[in-house]
Amino acid sequence: MAGMSSKKRCKGSLDTQEQDRDATEDFRDYMADVVSKGHTCLSIALGHELRLFDVLGDFDESKSCRVIAETAGCKEGYIKAWLRTMVSGKIVEVVENEKGETLFFLPKDRLSSLTSTENNLACLTRQVPIYSTVYPDVVRCVKKDGPNGVDYERFAALDVYWEETNKMMHNSRKHLSFILNQIPGLITQLENGTTVCDVGCGPGHRANLIAGMFPNTKVTGIDISEETVAIAKTKADELMLPNVTFMSADGTSLPENWAETFGYVTMSDVIHHVKNQEKMLAEVHRILTPGGVFSLFDFDVHERLADNYGKPSASVMYAFNLLYDLPASLGDDGESGEGHGHHGEVFAHGHAPDDGHSGDDKKPETVLEGHSLEEVCEGFEKPMNILRKVGFEIEIKQIAETLECHIIATKKK
Numbered sequence: 001m002a003g004m005s006s007k008k009r010c011k012g013s014l015d016t017q018e019q020d021r022d023a024t025e026d027f028r029d030y031m032a033d034v035v036s037k038g039h040t041c042l043s044i045a046l047g048h049e050l051r052l053f054d055v056l057g058d059f060d061e062s063k064s065c066r067v068i069a070e071t072a073g074c075k076e077g078y079i080k081a082w083l084r085t086m087v088s089g090k091i092v093e094v095v096e097n098e099k100g101e102t103l104f105f106l107p108k109d110r111l112s113s114l115t116s117t118e119n120n121l122a123c124l125t126r127q128v129p130i131y132s133t134v135y136p137d138v139v140r141c142v143k144k145d146g147p148n149g150v151d152y153e154r155f156a157a158l159d160v161y162w163e164e165t166n167k168m169m170h171n172s173r174k175h176l177s178f179i180l181n182q183i184p185g186l187i188t189q190l191e192n193g194t195t196v197c198d199v200g201c202g203p204g205h206r207a208n209l210i211a212g213m214f215p216n217t218k219v220t221g222i223d224i225s226e227e228t229v230a231i232a233k234t235k236a237d238e239l240m241l242p243n244v245t246f247m248s249a250d251g252t253s254l255p256e257n258w259a260e261t262f263g264y265v266t267m268s269d270v271i272h273h274v275k276n277q278e279k280m281l282a283e284v285h286r287i288l289t290p291g292g293v294f295s296l297f298d299f300d301v302h303e304r305l306a307d308n309y310g311k312p313s314a315s316v317m318y319a320f321n322l323l324y325d326l327p328a329s330l331g332d333d334g335e336s337g338e339g340h341g342h343h344g345e346v347f348a349h350g351h352a353p354d355d356g357h358s359g360d361d362k363k364p365e366t367v368l369e370g371h372s373l374e375e376v377c378e379g380f381e382k383p384m385n386i387l388r389k390v391g392f393e394i395e396i397k398q399i400a401e402t403l404e405c406h407i408i409a410t411k412k413k
C-alpha cells in the first residue's frame with residue numbers, strides 16, 4: 001500500500017518528498033475508488049432487488065430511460081438516477097441516437113452475471129444494504145459503554161439473502177459444474193456412476209443437486225443435526241431423487257463399515273465449526289476409496305493477518321464478522337465474549353432455523369457453539385496442514401466469485 005515504507009526513507013531529499021507526495025496521492029486515489037465502488041455496490045443491489053437488470057437484459061436494443069422505467073414499473077426520475085450510477089460504475093453502457101437521445105443497454109456478456117437465476121453475482125451485493133439496517137446499532141456496540149450485541153432478529157433479512165444466494169450462487173448447477181470441473185476427470189466419473197458423501201450437508205442442497213445432475217451416482221448426505229437431515233430428506237422426496245440418502249451422523253466418527261466406500265467426498269462451510277478437525281478429516285480419508293478425491297470449501301482467508309493484506313475475500317469475511325457475527329452472537333444474553341453462543345446453535349451464521357440449521361438436537365463436544373472472530377479467521381492453512389498429516393496430497397484453488405477456497409485433497413492410491 002502507498003506510503004507504508006516512508007519511515008525507512010531518508011528524510012529531506014527532494015526525491016523522498018516527491019515519493020511521499022506520490023504515495024499520498026496514490027492512497028487518496030485508492031480511497032476514492034473504495035468510496036465509489038461502495039456506492040456502485042449499493043446501486044447494483046437496488047437494481048437486483050427491483051429486477052432492473054432483467055428488464056435491461058430482455059431488450060434486444062438500447063432503450064431510453066422512459067421506456068426502461070415504464071417496463072420496470074418504476075418512476076422515471078429514479079430510474080434516471082439509477083442508470084447514471086450504473087453507467088459511471090461501468091455496469092450499463094450508454095449511446096446517443098441520431099436525435100441526440102441518450103439510450104442504455106446491458107451488453108450480452110454481462111447478462112449471465114447480473115440477470116440469470118444461476119451464478120448471479122448481483123445477488124451478493126445485497127449483503128451491504130442489509131448490514132446498513134443495523135449499522136447504527138453496531139456502532140453503539142463497539143463503544144465501551146454501549147450494548148454488547150444486537151438482537152439476532154434484527155438480522156432476519158440475512159436469512160432471506162442466504163436462501164437467495166444459495167439458489168443463485170453456491171448451490172446453483174452452474175457453480176457446481178464450475179467447481180467439479182476443477183477436479184480433472186471427476187465429471188466423467190460422476191456421469192458414469194460413483195459414490196459421493198457430503199459431510200455436514202445441512203438441508204441437503206448440494207447433495208440433492210449432485211444426485212439430480214448425475215443419476216448414475218449414489219449420494220449420501222450426513223449431518224449432525226437430525227432436524228436438518230429431516231429437511232434434506234423432505235426436499236429429496238419432493239424432487240423424487242432415488243439416488244440420494246440422508247442420515248444423521250457425526251462427521252468425526254462415521255460408521256465403521258464405511259471404510260474405502262466413497263469415490264468423492266465434499267464438505268462445505270463446516271470445518272471451521274468443528275473442534276476436532278483432525279478427527280473429522282481423518283474420517284474423510286478413511287471413507288474415501290484409494291485415489292478418491294475430497295473437496296473442502298471454506299473461507300478464503302490466511303491464518304496470518306498480514307497475508308490477508310489487500311485480499312478481497314478476507315475483507316469481506318472480516319467485515320461480515322464485525323457487522324454480523326460478533327453483534328449477533330453477543331446480542332442475546334448481553335454477556336461479553338468472543339462471538340460464541342449464538343442462539344445456542346451449532347454454528348453461528350448462514351441459515352435460518354427453518355433451513356434446518358438450528359442444530360439444537362445434538363451438541364457433541366466436537367462442535368463449537370457459534371464461532372469467534374479467531375475461529376472464523378483461523379485461515380485455510382490449518383485444515384490444509386491436517387489434510388497433509390492424515391495422508392492426503394492437496395492442491396488449492398481460489399473461487400473468486402464466492403470468495404471461498406476449494407482445497408482439493410486426493411487420497412494416495
Ligand SMILES: C[S@@+](CC[C@H](N)C(=O)[O-])C[C@H]1O[C@@H](n2cnc3c(N)ncnc32)[C@H](O)[C@@H]1O
Pocket residue numbers: 199200201202203205222223224225228249250251252267268269270273274346347349350356357359366367
Ligand atoms: C454452515 S452449515 C453448512 C451446510 C452445508 N454444507 C452448506 O454448505 O449449505 C454447517 C453444517 O455443519 C453441520 N455440522 C457441524 N458439525 C458437524 C459434525 N461434527 N458432523 C456433521 N455435521 C456437522 C451443522 O449441523 C450444519 O448443518
